[in-house]
Amino acid sequence: MKIIFKLLTLLSFAGIILASCEGPAGPAGADGKDGKDGTDANETCKLCHNSSVVLTKAIEYEHSLHFTGEAFEEGTRNSCAPCHSHQGFLDVIKNNTPATIVVNPSDPTKYINNYVATASALPLPGSISCFTCHSSLHKNFESTEFLPLATTAPVSMTMWGGAKSINFENTSSNLCAKCHQPRPITASSGALINYSKLISEPAVAYNLSSISYRTGVHYGTHGAMAAGVGGIEFGSGYENSEHTEEASCNSCHMATPSGLAGGHSFNVAGNFAGCNTTDCHSSMSATSSLLTNVQTDVATKLNELAAKINAIGNGHDILEKDPEDGQYHGYFDIYDSGSNSDGYWKNPDFGTPAFPALTNAQFGAVLNYQLVFRDASKGVHNYKYIKKLLENTLTAF
Numbered sequence: 001m002k003i004i005f006k007l008l009t010l011l012s013f014a015g016i017i018l019a020s021c022e023g024p025a026g027p028a029g030a031d032g033k034d035g036k037d038g039t040d041a042n043e044t045c046k047l048c049h050n051s052s053v054v055l056t057k058a059i060e061y062e063h064s065l066h067f068t069g070e071a072f073e074e075g076t077r078n079s080c081a082p083c084h085s086h087q088g089f090l091d092v093i094k095n096n097t098p099a100t101i102v103v104n105p106s107d108p109t110k111y112i113n114n115y116v117a118t119a120s121a122l123p124l125p126g127s128i129s130c131f132t133c134h135s136s137l138h139k140n141f142e143s144t145e146f147l148p149l150a151t152t153a154p155v156s157m158t159m160w161g162g163a164k165s166i167n168f169e170n171t172s173s174n175l176c177a178k179c180h181q182p183r184p185i186t187a188s189s190g191a192l193i194n195y196s197k198l199i200s201e202p203a204v205a206y207n208l209s210s211i212s213y214r215t216g217v218h219y220g221t222h223g224a225m226a227a228g229v230g231g232i233e234f235g236s237g238y239e240n241s242e243h244t245e246e247a248s249c250n251s252c253h254m255a256t257p258s259g260l261a262g263g264h265s266f267n268v269a270g271n272f273a274g275c276n277t278t279d280c281h282s283s284m285s286a287t288s289s290l291l292t293n294v295q296t297d298v299a300t301k302l303n304e305l306a307a308k309i310n311a312i313g314n315g316h317d318i319l320e321k322d323p324e325d326g327q328y329h330g331y332f333d334i335y336d337s338g339s340n341s342d343g344y345w346k347n348p349d350f351g352t353p354a355f356p357a358l359t360n361a362q363f364g365a366v367l368n369y370q371l372v373f374r375d376a377s378k379g380v381h382n383y384k385y386i387k388k389l390l391e392n393t394l395t396a397f
């Protein structure tokens with residue numbers, strides 16, 4: 001239905017461009033010089049608007065969470081719009097909006113996070129569409145306008161107030177990482193917390209920010225883990241796997257489609273076409289021990305880390321267990337009358353138990369747990385980095 005509607009709008013739009021205007025005839029003027037031949041709009045339209053280009057990609061795209069997801073509705077807020085709405089994303093690119101967090105000039109006790117979309121970009125947020133990543137489309141109606149991509153510039157990380165960047169060798173991955181990056185932890189003043197203290201003063205009681213149900217790095221940790229940048233790096237020995245340099249997000253997530261994955265579905269689950277290419281793998285599959293060993297190892301270490309964090313609660317978990325999949329997604333099990341009314345800690349129904357004091361290292365451990373769990377690749381994105389991050393975190397407290 002949606003496709004039929006699009007074709008109809010396409011035809012009527014093309015009609016407006018192609019139809020000649022006929023008004024009442026005036027007196028004949030002198031003949032002008034012949035102009036240059038124009039491009040035939042209909043012909044350039046067809047270079048994209050045909051079944052193998054726009055239609056094929058559009059059908060793939062209908063399987064993408066970018067298209068079906070509802071998170072873009074968060075794009076009505078200027079702090080969410082840079083990653084959740086079409087307009088907000090293009091706005092921060094156009095303005096080269098810095099990821100810095102700075103003192104508020106009108107109130108020096110407060111801080112401002114500069115990484116927001118301008119208010120004019122906000123009304124009725126659009127979901128991520130072809131025009132979000134291919135922002136040159138329909139500028140001159142030429143067939144080459146799928147490229148350049150909206151951005152491939154290094155990504156100044158909002159989690160780190162711009163102090164760290166993600167910059168992939170395959171720069172198209174920077175497009176994805178611009179949104180698929182973690183978000184900052186801030187104090188009530190709005191100031192960025194000093195993550196380095198989590199490492200340098202591990203046993204000190206954590207007091208850099210308050211802790212509530214949702215405290216954390218948000219959901220888009222994939223770019224940071226794949227690049228091997230931005231974890232709370234306890235200890236040493238960090239390295240990146242081959243994937244960081246050799247693979248791009250699209251080599252795995254936009255591989256030749258198979259089943260309901262690949263291409264512009266951005267879905268990689270069960271599609272090994274991107275793995276089994278020249279100079280990469282030859283027989284990768286869901287049962288390859290290379291894959292299952294990595295994913296089992298990361299899942300085991302994540303479970304160990306969750307158990308160690310939860311033990312701080314002395315009989316009651318620190319992290320909230322998801323009732324649907326029985327896993328810890330990195331939320332704190334803290335009561336919040338609006339968004340987590342059955343949370344345990346601080347819940348008046350359970351006698352308002354005080355949330356246990358965490359040390360700096362323990363708080364850092366929770367951030368690393370979130371970074372790896374929410375990355376969801378179970379090590380595939382960057383096994384060497386993810387493994388080291390988990391190992392060093394497990395011994396840090």
Ligand code: HEC
Pocket residue numbers: 006009010011013014017041042044045046047048049054058129130137138141142143144145146
């Ligand atoms: C470089 C490729 C390209 C060219 C050339 C091109 N289009 Fe498009 N057009 C697209 C894409 C991609 C979409 C989005 C399709 C989707 O969302 O499913 C689109 C969408 C549209 C839509 C739907 C409304 C919208 O903006 O989403 C209309 C109407 C349209 N094009 C008309 C035209 C006309 C008329 C021409 C020729 C003058 C043309 N296009 C040339 C790629 C192109």
Ligand code: HEC
Pocket residue numbers: 065066068069070071072082083084085089128132133175176177178179180249250253266267268
């Ligand atoms: C404009 C920001 C933005 C860009 C650019 C972007 N994404 Fe996303 N992506 C999102 C958001 C937001 C979601 C979640 C959508 C929802 O739930 O409504 C998402 C969802 C996804 C998902 C599904 C995740 C899941 O939980 O199932 C995959 C896979 C994905 N993106 C991969 C990519 C890749 C690969 C690229 C680069 C080619 C990319 N994204 C570029 C913002 C972006």
Ligand code: HEC
Pocket residue numbers: 071074077079080081082083084158178179180181182183218219220
């Ligand atoms: C730096 C980019 C970025 C910013 C800023 C951002 N998000 Fe997101 N958010 C993402 C990405 C990427 C995903 C998708 C992760 C996935 O599906 O794997 C996401 C997912 C979500 C989801 C879906 C979570 C789920 O899986 O159920 C919600 C809800 C959400 N964000 C809310 C917000 C709100 C509210 C704000 C502003 C206060 C915000 N986001 C700001 C990048 C961002």
Ligand code: HEC
Pocket residue numbers: 053054055057058059061066128129130131132133134146147149172175250264
């Ligand atoms: C989340 C970002 C994203 C969205 C949304 C997106 N694309 Fe793409 N698209 C890409 C990336 C990345 C590539 C690979 C570019 C490269 O090879 O450098 C690509 C490649 C393409 C190509 C091949 C271009 C070439 O010249 O090699 C076409 C055609 C295309 N996309 C069409 C579409 C259409 C149609 C839509 C909407 C239905 C769409 N894209 C939505 C990211 C996106």
Ligand code: HEC
Pocket residue numbers: 173176177180222223226227243247248249250251252253268269375376377378380381
């Ligand atoms: C070497 C292949 C590979 C590369 C490179 C890669 N991914 Fe992934 N990604 C995976 C696999 C495999 C999964 C786990 C999918 C599953 O099991 O459902 C995954 C999971 C994800 C998810 C969560 C999807 C879900 O279903 O929950 C997102 C989002 C994502 N990757 C984004 C990215 C981004 C952004 C990049 C580039 C910065 C990237 N990936 C690079 C293979 C890759």
